[in-house]
Amino acid sequence: MSAPAHRSARLGSLLCLGALLAGCSAFNGASTSIANMVHPYRVEVVQGNFVSREQVQALQPGMGRQQVREILGTPLLTSLFHDDRWDYVFTLKRPGLEAQTRKLTVFFKGDVLERHEGDEMPTESEFVASLQSRKGKGKVPTLEATEQQLARYPVQTPDRKAVETDGLAQSVPARTYPPLEPTTR
Numbered sequence: 001m002s003a004p005a006h007r008s009a010r011l012g013s014l015l016c017l018g019a020l021l022a023g024c025s026a027f028n029g030a031s032t033s034i035a036n037m038v039h040p041y042r043v044e045v046v047q048g049n050f051v052s053r054e055q056v057q058a059l060q061p062g063m064g065r066q067q068v069r070e071i072l073g074t075p076l077l078t079s080l081f082h083d084d085r086w087d088y089v090f091t092l093k094r095p096g097l098e099a100q101t102r103k104l105t106v107f108f109k110g111d112v113l114e115r116h117e118g119d120e121m122p123t124e125s126e127f128v129a130s131l132q133s134r135k136g137k138g139k140v141p142t143l144e145a146t147e148q149q150l151a152r153y154p155v156q157t158p159d160r161k162a163v164e165t166d167g168l169a170q171s172v173p174a175r176t177y178p179p180l181e182p183t184t185r
Contacts, residue, residue: 042095049088053121063113084108
């Protein structure tokens with residue numbers, strides 16, 4: 001290969017490399033804008049024991065451990081070092097909102113409930129209403145068709161033929177598929 005051809009090939013390679021790098025930087029900017037438009041699905045996370053205000057109001061000093069467990073459920077946290085204490089923790093994480101955490105601690109003296117303390121708990125109806133409320137709820141479309149809209153799609157009935165069995169005429173749909181078994185044996 002001659003020297004001028006070698007220089008031309010080298011210059012062409014450098015130009016291609018420069019164009020490729022310029023294209024990569026333009027693509028990088030485009031990918032950033034595309035990444036800003038696409039949002040991944042984020043699931044709501046509910047962890048722990050939900051304890052309602054009604055359950056807390058049902059607790060009375062002097063109740064046994066089994067009675068407390070029947071009202072509140074199994075505690076989320078128990079400790080070998082604090083056998084006289086049960087902790088109930090509930091966390092609700094929703095996308096775009098701050099996580100809600102509620103705690104209730106139940107103290108025992110021996111096997112008898114002494115006291116309880118913790119956050120203000122919502123009632124069951126308040127909690128259900130908070131789960132159903134969604135931000136950015138759109139209007140639900142009406143799913144009813146008018147008579148004119150229904151008239152555009154006529155009802156198609158399958159062809160039926162009468163078959164007489166044991167002296168009774170029965171209507172069966174016409175066969176549009178091959179039989180599963182051969183008709184002759």
